[in-house]
Amino acid sequence: MSRTAEGPVRVVVIGGGAIGASVVASLLRGDLPGVVPVAVVDGQPVGDLGVPQLRLDAALDLADVVVECAGQAVVAQRAVDILERGIDLLITSVGALADADLATAIRVAGPGRFLLTAGAIGGLDILSSAAAQGPLTRVEVTTTKLPTTLVQPWMDDHDADLLRVATEPVEVFRGNAREATRLFPRSLNVAATLGWVAGDFDLVDVRLVADPAAELTCHRVVAEGVAGRYTFEIQNLPSPDNPRTSGVVPHAVLRSLAALVGRPSGVI
Numbered sequence: 001m002s003r004t005a006e007g008p009v010r011v012v013v014i015g016g017g018a019i020g021a022s023v024v025a026s027l028l029r030g031d032l033p034g035v036v037p038v039a040v041v042d043g044q045p046v047g048d049l050g051v052p053q054l055r056l057d058a059a060l061d062l063a064d065v066v067v068e069c070a071g072q073a074v075v076a077q078r079a080v081d082i083l084e085r086g087i088d089l090l091i092t093s094v095g096a097l098a099d100a101d102l103a104t105a106i107r108v109a110g111p112g113r114f115l116l117t118a119g120a121i122g123g124l125d126i127l128s129s130a131a132a133q134g135p136l137t138r139v140e141v142t143t144t145k146l147p148t149t150l151v152q153p154w155m156d157d158h159d160a161d162l163l164r165v166a167t168e169p170v171e172v173f174r175g176n177a178r179e180a181t182r183l184f185p186r187s188l189n190v191a192a193t194l195g196w197v198a199g200d201f202d203l204v205d206v207r208l209v210a211d212p213a214a215e216l217t218c219h220r221v222v223a224e225g226v227a228g229r230y231t232f233e234i235q236n237l238p239s240p241d242n243p244r245t246s247g248v249v250p251h252a253v254l255r256s257l258a259a260l261v262g263r264p265s266g267v268i
């Protein structure tokens with residue numbers, strides 16, 4: 001559906017959980033002038049978020065922009081269709097793009113445009129610029145989270161229990177960003193975003209540490225390339241609504257949305 005130049009930008013949010021509900025609330029408050037939420041789409045009843053909950057196809061008929069805050073499956077199943085309808089798409093579940101075929105399909109799909117939110121980390125601006133100057137040769141990220149947030153459906157009872165009762169930091173994964181986002185799809189979007197910026201998910205060396213003392217979720221990033229050497233550490237408080245997600249992420253999504261609709265502000 002095409003937007004008239006003078007009308008507001010109509011946003012559909014897929015996923016009315018910790019990130020999506022916060023994004024809808026901000027847009028309803030008018031935090032992004034000229035951008036209005038028109039519907040939320042969710043596989044579960046989300047309660048009253050102040051906009052109607054619709055099925056995806058009905059919601060897409062109303063959308064200029066879709067904000068995905070639901071999970072990798074939605075990106076895999078619907079991103080190309082959304083872009084082909086001429087709807088712009090903001091992706092939070094960046095791990096979906098570790099699938100090289102899907103990433104290619106999304107890159108070439110249109111006329112809708114897509115953006116990935118920086119989400120829980122910063123520094124991606126300089127890393128993107130550095131990668132444009134010449135390939136990054138080293139990217140490492142060590143992510144430290146509360147153990148209970150890292151329990152996965154594929155873990156056997158023994159491994160899951162080890163995490164639940166951990167009293168010391170435990171390394172639960174070491175490998176590349178492609179494998180990391182497959183095994184920890186809701187917890188390692190940061191690794192995937194670094195993979196996208198580097199242009200190589202296999203280059204990114206990911207270490208995931210479960211630490212019962214980790215009140216803050218920590219991402220320590222080291223990157224190197226012809227442009228220079230970069231080290232930064234991000235420590236975020238978990239969202240009160242979902243301890244897997246950092247509380248800052250909805251605010252990152254709003255900044256990304258502002259850029260996508262052509263109204264960026266501040267530092268970019």
Ligand SMILES: NC(=O)c1ccc[n+]([C@@H]2O[C@H](COP(=O)([O-])OP(=O)(O)OC[C@H]3O[C@@H](n4cnc5c(N)ncnc54)[C@H](O)[C@@H]3O)[C@@H](O)[C@H]2O)c1
Pocket residue numbers: 014015016017018019020041042043044069070071072073074092093094117118119120121185186189190193241242244245246249
């Ligand atoms: N880029 C980042 O830094 C970053 C950080 C945190 C989370 N994320 C991504 O954002 C997603 C949402 O995070 P959250 O904390 O809001 O999660 P959440 O679990 O609080 O909410 C997710 C919502 O999406 C809904 N949902 C799941 N699958 C769906 C589907 N196929 N169709 C429609 N609705 C569906 C769920 O019912 C739930 O209400 C995560 O899955 C993760 O992939 C990205």
